């Protein structure tokens with residue numbers, strides 16, 4: 164799988180116009196379209212602490228400011244701190260006899276402190292008193308700007324409620340003439356005021372009363388201390404920029420002023436297709452689980468293309484290009500390679516059909532109420548900047564790939580599928596994979612530039628859509644067309 168992190172030699176064209184490797188795209192089974200990261204809405208499903216795996220509802224997370232109350236990060240190296248138990252130094256209170264002294268030592272008080280096992284920072288070094296309980300109780304560092312922040316938050320709450328009122332008014336306004344009088348009582352007070360002819364409360368006034376004093380930019384800064392140029396600097400005692408910015412509200416300058424930081428929560432996100440609003444990826448809500456409830460990664464639905472080898476490329480000369488195709492689905496598929504200028508129209512008409520069906524049977528349970536959902540924004544496709552600079556000689560026959568069979572991966576004998584392969588096209592075949600031979604002729608015009616040689620084609624593959632089967636219809640068989648761009652290599656000198 165490491166090759167998935169390598170440079171993208173084979174790129175798939177998303178409908179928005181961006182080019183991505185197969186590991187970075189989704190395949191929406193409802194639209195039958197590739198969807199890249201720009202074509203999906205991101206939604207936060209759950210918040211959890213990566214250390215103690217506590218999973219909290221979002222309202223509580225907001226109260227806790229996205230931080231876990233039990234876990235701490237080291238302020239020096241940002242690793243998780245561990246709680247260590249120690250014994251409190253017992254003050255020998257008036258030791259007169261040896262035996263008594265022993266009794267006092269036999270019941271010392273257990274105390275706890277925080278310790279970083281990576282950089283050995285400890286709460287004792289920072290001068291934070293030890294705690295008598297293992298969980299919590301650590302002194303919270305006050306944000307010096309807490310008053311100002313609270314004032315701003317309150318002010319924005321007021322603004323939000325005014326905006327909400329205005330939105331409601333706009334929504335109700337067009338229907339007003341058709342509304343019977345009795346529904347009037349359900350209106351907001353602002354609306355009622357308007358209806359009975361009393362002047363609206365000027366919203367500006369209420370805003371200005373709550374508006375905090377605006378900040379004023381100032382050029383005056385404190386003078387530097389006199390010894391700044393004479394005192395030698397001990398950088399082991401001064402915090403780094405990274406350590407300061409980890410805690411932006413305080414930004415301690417000295418190492419011993421650093422305080423342990425609450426661990427930030429992580430989120431689990433789900434991705435939703437912007438066009439049909441179905442999920443393309445949804446993970447299991449349990450923080451410990453790495454499974455997905457829905458995962459429509461293109462890797463599991465669209466044949467993967469890999470460049471096996473390419474002969475040295477010379478301008479105007481034909482070079483052999485070997486490509487490996489892999490069918491990831493549970494159904495046999497037929498792959499046809501079409502010229503780059505083929506319209507992707509088949510899939511487009513399919514998309515329209517599906518969309519119409521969706522509007523009728525759509526309101527499935529996995530759709531959130533519209534207020535929670537991010538409003539889908541669809542953009543016009545971008546122009547494709549990439550221009551192929553070589554011709555690809557396309558094969559006349561197509562390639563059939565059997566379904567994926569995980570058991571066959573380990574079976575060396577079961578190789579005989581009796582496909583009537585064109586020996587000129589198919590070089591090798593095993594299980595759901597096959598290598599085909601194509602020819603690349605770089606254009607003569609690239610002689611002098613150092614650009615990589617890029618070829619493009621449209622891959623058409625038969626796709627069995629099992630979504631239809633879920634809706635009590637027979638599985639739908641469609642031809643999906645995907646545009647691919649391959650970077651096959653550099654030109655070699657003419658010899």
Ligand SMILES: [Zn+2]
Nearest residue numbers: 177179199202
């Ligand atoms: Zn896209």
Ligand SMILES: [Zn+2]
Nearest residue numbers: 212215231234
């Ligand atoms: Zn935690």
Ligand SMILES: [Zn+2]
Nearest residue numbers: 237240279282
């Ligand atoms: Zn540390």
Ligand SMILES: [Zn+2]
Nearest residue numbers: 191194436439
């Ligand atoms: Zn979709």
